[in-house]
Amino acid sequence: MGVILAVALLISDxxxxxxxxxxxxxxxxxYPLQLLVSLPVDMGESMSDTFVSYQSLKDENRTLKEKQLINDSRLLKLAALEKENIRLRALLENSFKLGEQVLIAELLAVTLAPYQHIVVVNKGSRFGVHEKQPVTDAYGIVGQVMRTLPVSSEIMLITDPNHAIPVQVNRNGLRTIALGSGKINQLQLPFLPNNADIKPGDLLISSGLGGSFPPGYPVAEIDEVKVQPNKPFASITATPKAQLDKSREFLIVWSDSRSVLLTEPEIEAEEVDASEETLNGTE
Amino acid sequence: MAPNNSSSIFLYLLTVILAMSLRILPLGETAGYLNPDWVLLILIYWSLNVPENFGVFNAWIVGVLVDVLTGRVLGEHALVYTLMIYFILKFHKRIRHYPFPQLSVVVFAALLLSSVLIFWVESIKNEAHISALFWGRIVTGTLAWPIMYAAISYLRSLRRFF
Known part of the structure; x- marks a missing residue:
């Protein structure tokens, strides 16, 4: 009886x-159980935040201020570049997509299954999170939302064996697909021929093909290119840019799919400035 | 439902919650593979010790909760736990009187069968990329069994003094 019920559940789900x-x-x-298990790690974090020396806080503050200054000056330039880009695209009669909105979600320290790279974060459908949304951290793309629950959601990392992400080599625009390898620090690019123009150190960015990931975010850096003369494709591995096993905070991204009206680029550019939590495609 | 008086029920719920927490403990990759199926061990313990108050339906509910907890397809653990507990309950009169090493063999068999079933369901669901380490948790589960058995028996003996 229970077995029939379970099998029925399995099939319908x-x-x-x-x-x-x-x-x-x-x-x-x-959910309380997940919070409970995650509690020691969270407490450890807050403890290390509390018991930190004045000197190290001061140092951290100084480096952060310097970083902020550099980023601000870069952003100044970016606004100008963005406007220029919109103008140029208007000349080409091409559309341009605005920036994205983000929501910060915190990781819960739980493992669901050791053979899957799926993590749980503390923001769910109550915050408007929906399935297939891209997730990033400060360094690059982390993965996508796989399942949303009311108060939490499950995120599949790009290194999960069942995950694939369309990417592009930043240097020359070569497009391919990066597959998860099951190792937390490795991606595989199995679909490039032996003579492809790709070398170690190349940056892979998301290409935006397929529509689930916004274009232009850094994904990974090429590690090793092994030419296999006896096979049609080269064996290429890459290291994810995002700190998949270290980050505690992730950004859930809403891609704005509205295209800019190319006849009035100034108004749209102002909108870019106006939206506060806008994250920029570059950097 | 589970054991006969309120403190036993309390102990039962406590052990199940503890087992579920142990199940999702963040242990890293290799240790994560070796993390035994605590919930099944707990269910086997209770179905052997208070079979008269423990039903298959109980195992089914716990199974569904584990499915939600670990993000599996609904019914995966429910199916496995229901089957295992069904057989344990059917043969509990014989199994209870086994000497401890032989009981461990039964537990080993139950863990093995449950892992095979879970592996099978996972393989249907998607391309299974499950490393060979997956089977290690059967061994660690069998090793954890006597410790867990002793711990819960001790807690139950304390109950008289509450």
Missing amino acids: QQGNGLKNVRATLSILV
Whole structure:
């Protein structure tokens, strides 16, 4: 009886998403458990925040201020470049996409299954998070939202064996797909021929093809290019730019799909300035 | 439902919650593979010791909760736990009187069978990239069994003094 019920559940959950509400309700029941398990790590974090010396705080403050200054000056230039880009695209009669909105989500320190690279964060559908949203950290793309629950969501990292992300070599625009390898610090690019123009140190950025990831975010850096003369494709590995195993805070990104009206570039450029939590595609 | 009086029920819920917490403990990759299926061990313990108050339905509910907790397809653990507990309950009269090493063999078999079933369901769901280390948790589970058994038995003996 129980077995039949379980198999029925299995099949219906596999096929449709009619059980979404059941899962959402039950998830509220088990969420305290995830918080509980995550608690020691969180407490450790806050302890190390509390018991930190005055000197190191001062040092950190100084470096952060310097960083802020550099970033600000870069942003100044970026605004001008962005306007120029919009103008040039208007000449080419091409569309231009505005920046993205982000939401900061904190990681819960739990493992769901050791053979999957799926993490849980503390923002869910109550914050408007939806499935297939891209997730980044300060260094690059982290992954995408796989499942949203009311108060938490599950994020599949780009290194998960079942994940693939369309990328582009920043140097020459060569497009390919990066697959997760199952190792937290490695991606694989199995679809490039032996004579492809790619070398160690090349930056891979998201190409925006497929529509789930916004274009222009850094994804990974090429590690090793191994030519395989007896096979049609080279064996290429890359290291993710995002600190997948170290970051505690992730940014969930809303891509703004509205295109800019090219006839009035000034107004749209002002909108870019106006939106506060705008994250820029470059850098 | 579970054991007969309120303090036993309390102990039962406590052990299940503890087992679920142990299940999602962040241990890193290799240790994560070797993290045994605590929830199944706990369910086996209770179904052997208070079979008269413990049903298959109980295992099913716990299974669904574990599915939600670990983000699996709903019904995966429910199916496995229901099957295992069904067989344990069916043969509990015989299994209870086994000497401890033989009992461990039964637990080993249950863990093995449950891992095979979970591996099978996961393989249907998507391309399984499960490393060979996955089977290590059967061994660690069998090793954890006597410790867990002793710990809960001790807690239950303390209960008289509460």
